[in-house]
Amino acid sequence: MSTLGFIEYEKAGPEVRAVYDDIMATRKTDKVTNFWKALAHDPARLKRTWEETKEIMAAGALDPMVKELIYVAVSVTNQCDYCIASHLVSARKKGMSDAIFKEMMAVIGLANENNRLVAGYQVEIDDAFKAQG
Amino acid sequence: MSTLGFIEYEKAGPEVRAVYDDIMATRKTDKVTNFWKALAHDPARLKRTWEETKEIMAAGALDPMVKELIYVAVSVTNQCDYCIASHLVSARKKGMSDAIFKEMMAVIGLANENNRLVAGYQVEIDDAFKAQG
Amino acid sequence: MSTLGFIEYEKAGPEVRAVYDDIMATRKTDKVTNFWKALAHDPARLKRTWEETKEIMAAGALDPMVKELIYVAVSVTNQCDYCIASHLVSARKKGMSDAIFKEMMAVIGLANENNRLVAGYQVEIDDAFKAQG
Amino acid sequence: MSTLGFIEYEKAGPEVRAVYDDIMATRKTDKVTNFWKALAHDPARLKRTWEETKEIMAAGALDPMVKELIYVAVSVTNQCDYCIASHLVSARKKGMSDAIFKEMMAVIGLANENNRLVAGYQVEIDDAFKAQG
Amino acid sequence: MSTLGFIEYEKAGPEVRAVYDDIMATRKTDKVTNFWKALAHDPARLKRTWEETKEIMAAGALDPMVKELIYVAVSVTNQCDYCIASHLVSARKKGMSDAIFKEMMAVIGLANENNRLVAGYQVEIDDAFKAQG
Amino acid sequence: MSTLGFIEYEKAGPEVRAVYDDIMATRKTDKVTNFWKALAHDPARLKRTWEETKEIMAAGALDPMVKELIYVAVSVTNQCDYCIASHLVSARKKGMSDAIFKEMMAVIGLANENNRLVAGYQVEIDDAFKAQG
Numbered sequence: 001m002s003t004l005g006f007i008e009y010e011k012a013g014p015e016v017r018a019v020y021d022d023i024m025a026t027r028k029t030d031k032v033t034n035f036w037k038a039l040a041h042d043p044a045r046l047k048r049t050w051e052e053t054k055e056i057m058a059a060g061a062l063d064p065m066v067k068e069l070i071y072v073a074v075s076v077t078n079q080c081d082y083c084i085a086s087h088l089v090s091a092r093k094k095g096m097s098d099a100i101f102k103e104m105m106a107v108i109g110l111a112n113e114n115n116r117l118v119a120g121y122q123v124e125i126d127d128a129f130k131a132q133g
Numbered sequence: 134m135s136t137l138g139f140i141e142y143e144k145a146g147p148e149v150r151a152v153y154d155d156i157m158a159t160r161k162t163d164k165v166t167n168f169w170k171a172l173a174h175d176p177a178r179l180k181r182t183w184e185e186t187k188e189i190m191a192a193g194a195l196d197p198m199v200k201e202l203i204y205v206a207v208s209v210t211n212q213c214d215y216c217i218a219s220h221l222v223s224a225r226k227k228g229m230s231d232a233i234f235k236e237m238m239a240v241i242g243l244a245n246e247n248n249r250l251v252a253g254y255q256v257e258i259d260d261a262f263k264a265q266g
Numbered sequence: 267m268s269t270l271g272f273i274e275y276e277k278a279g280p281e282v283r284a285v286y287d288d289i290m291a292t293r294k295t296d297k298v299t300n301f302w303k304a305l306a307h308d309p310a311r312l313k314r315t316w317e318e319t320k321e322i323m324a325a326g327a328l329d330p331m332v333k334e335l336i337y338v339a340v341s342v343t344n345q346c347d348y349c350i351a352s353h354l355v356s357a358r359k360k361g362m363s364d365a366i367f368k369e370m371m372a373v374i375g376l377a378n379e380n381n382r383l384v385a386g387y388q389v390e391i392d393d394a395f396k397a398q399g
Numbered sequence: 400m401s402t403l404g405f406i407e408y409e410k411a412g413p414e415v416r417a418v419y420d421d422i423m424a425t426r427k428t429d430k431v432t433n434f435w436k437a438l439a440h441d442p443a444r445l446k447r448t449w450e451e452t453k454e455i456m457a458a459g460a461l462d463p464m465v466k467e468l469i470y471v472a473v474s475v476t477n478q479c480d481y482c483i484a485s486h487l488v489s490a491r492k493k494g495m496s497d498a499i500f501k502e503m504m505a506v507i508g509l510a511n512e513n514n515r516l517v518a519g520y521q522v523e524i525d526d527a528f529k530a531q532g
Numbered sequence: 533m534s535t536l537g538f539i540e541y542e543k544a545g546p547e548v549r550a551v552y553d554d555i556m557a558t559r560k561t562d563k564v565t566n567f568w569k570a571l572a573h574d575p576a577r578l579k580r581t582w583e584e585t586k587e588i589m590a591a592g593a594l595d596p597m598v599k600e601l602i603y604v605a606v607s608v609t610n611q612c613d614y615c616i617a618s619h620l621v622s623a624r625k626k627g628m629s630d631a632i633f634k635e636m637m638a639v640i641g642l643a644n645e646n647n648r649l650v651a652g653y654q655v656e657i658d659d660a661f662k663a664q665g
Numbered sequence: 666m667s668t669l670g671f672i673e674y675e676k677a678g679p680e681v682r683a684v685y686d687d688i689m690a691t692r693k694t695d696k697v698t699n700f701w702k703a704l705a706h707d708p709a710r711l712k713r714t715w716e717e718t719k720e721i722m723a724a725g726a727l728d729p730m731v732k733e734l735i736y737v738a739v740s741v742t743n744q745c746d747y748c749i750a751s752h753l754v755s756a757r758k759k760g761m762s763d764a765i766f767k768e769m770m771a772v773i774g775l776a777n778e779n780n781r782l783v784a785g786y787q788v789e790i791d792d793a794f795k796a797q798g
Binding site: 062083117119120123 | 134136164185186189190199202206210211214235239240241243245246248250251255256258261
Binding site: 001048132 | 401402405437529530532
């Protein structure tokens with residue numbers, strides 16, 4: 001289910017099929033997941049979002065697994081169940097062990113706690129931390 | 134400034150001083166930052182929070198720099214200015230380059246965008262993503 | 267299901283029935299939705315919330331459909347599944363086409379992304395943007 | 400101030416200058432605002448973000464002013480001070496009157512309130528609201 | 533400063549003055565705070581918001597100080613600096629001691645941490661916790 | 666279901682069993698709930714989280730029921746369904762009546778609304794509210 005429904009490969013136009021093909025090739029799978037099938041009602045946006053995702057999540061100065069952890073940290077903080085579920089699977093494929101998962105969760109929990117302690121204690125920013133740029 | 138004010142080393146009792154000493158020794162600095170000086174009104178909590186922070190942020194299955202990135206990702210998503218400022222400084226000390234910062238920010242931005250696309254398109258979780266445990 | 271259960275029309279007291287009647291008359295329907303039936307345990311609050319909702323969501327300087335889009339934008343950002351589902355239906359009734367839905371979602375995604383880029387890049391507010399009032 | 404500092408036009412390379420030129424031409428102004436000058440350390444991302452923003456915020460099925468209102472609704476919900484300040488100015492330029500601002504704020508307040516009532520009262524989604532797609 | 537500026541008592545119309553008078557009488561003070569002076573551009577909404585606030589925050593089944601603590605807990609979680617600052621002052625006036633402040637902050641921190649652990653560990657709701665109503 | 670699955674008492678090691686025993690003794694129940702069984706994959710963290718929870722939620726300057734209300738206020742604001750469901754049950758056990766629940770929900774709704782009014786109206790903090798410490 002999804003607001004506008006899913007567009008399956010068979011029913012997709014050429015612009016959408018091209019994106020689906022690239023998703024499957026890039027991810028070495030024969031399945032397109034629901035997120036993309038829901039977005040496909042807006043082919044230009046599907047293409048943009050896929051290209052951005054592919055580019056941003058690729059290896060660079062950061063390892064792809066670390067990027068997935070950062071993605072999960074955001075999704076957990078936003079309580080996005082779909083995103084947590086799907087990116088934990090991606091993180092696993094890119095090397096996340098149980099030990100890494102547990103350490104990541106500890107950091108996420110701690111940061112969420114400390115963020116609020118700072119807010120309630122109304123802690124002024126130390127001069128040493130102020131952006132200098 | 135802070136809700137209850139800051140407790141400086143000179144005015145601190147022995148329980149608080151012990152934590153301050155450990156913070157300065159661990160971080161190889163002669164300064165205690167505002168967050169700890171604000172929390173010091175609750176010495177038991179100061180101790181707990183510091184010990185948890187020290188333990189959780191230490192090297193383990195994950196590199197300390199990666200832990201800082203995860204911490205920043207949470208803080209950015211929660212819009213905690215103090216936490217962003219202070220943990221970007223920590224991340225730098227632990228090896229975050231400008232290139233890493235920029236890639237991390239791209240992932241944080243993307244995840245926040247996609248989290249909301251999923252919500253508005255009301256995308257059902259794929260069976261393949263469901264927690265099996 | 268709901269924390270206190272739902273109060274159906276047949277079991278409702280006169281104060282609640284009056285609100286239900288007004289909801290059905292205003293919305294030209296013979297059904298009261300779950301939100302109102304859950305709130306009805308607090309008849310004074312039900313009345314207040316309904317009156318506020320009716321007044322705020324009515325045509326004014328802004329078109330009722332645009333008000334629904336703003337409501338959805340908030341609900342998506344807060345990840346409130348019920349509110350997304352129900353107000354997308356309301357928005358449709360007030361004229362939201364698929365094209366409008368898709369454009370709205372693109373704006374919501376972009377704003378969520380840029381909000382975080384601003385936070386992480388710690389961008390100072392331009393003088394030209396500061397509230398002058 | 401900003402994490403990496405601002406890149407002014409005079410110091411910018413050709414890729415960044417091309418974006419700055421397009422921003423100024425599109426917005427009919429001779430100033431580039433801080434957000435773009437902070438992002439300019441990542442020229443490829445600057446370009447992508449600007450192009451997305453230009454495309455998404457342009458007139459389409461939705462009026463540009465309405466798009467600004469949706470953008471503000473997200474930014475208010477996320478408490479992004481920079482984004483609120485800058486997009487309220489943009490909204491004004493595109494036609495937001497005081498009356499529209501006040502009505503928008505009423506909707507934003509109401510949605511944030513009702514989102515939480517739904518959560519705490521644990522209201523189950525009505526069948527009529529479930530995504531049919 | 534504020535988006536539309538502040539409306540001072542001297543410049544206010546009779547509808548706004550009536551609200552200001554009631555605020556000052558209820559709070560036993562001769563000052564109206566900025567929140568109300570910013571909202572006063574929308575006199576009907578000012579009146580509604582003040583009446584709701586007065587009614588909801590008054591003594592009932594819950595003590596007014598406890599209501600302030602709940603208000604602060606929400607404001608801290610939303611990172612609303614104004615609301616944290618102003619409602620901590622209100623909470624103090626209604627009896628919040630330093631000890632209560634510190635215990636409240638510990639609960640707020642813990643809940644924010646555990647909320648995220650639940651999300652990342654994707655914990656299914658126990659049957660015993662499901663709303664029965 | 667849960668990311669790593671649940672660890673049942675029978676399969677748990679001695680460190681985890683000791684925590685489970687303490688949970689059941691403290692809560693006078695013969696069941697351990699899913700949250701703890703999901704966390705048990707990280708026995709050190711399970712122990713820490715349980716000890717913190719037990720200590721922070723115990724009677725002190727604040728009544729345990731009030732602490733549960735604060736916990737619920739955070740969880741509602743964060744839209745954590747599990748936490749809302751489980752801590753409403755805990756709050757009930759510690760004395761939350763229907764009347765208290767309804768008043769708490771009214772405060773939570775109001776604070777979420779006013780937090781956003783403050784943000785959008787860009788209300789500057791009154792000098793009287795600024796942290797003096």
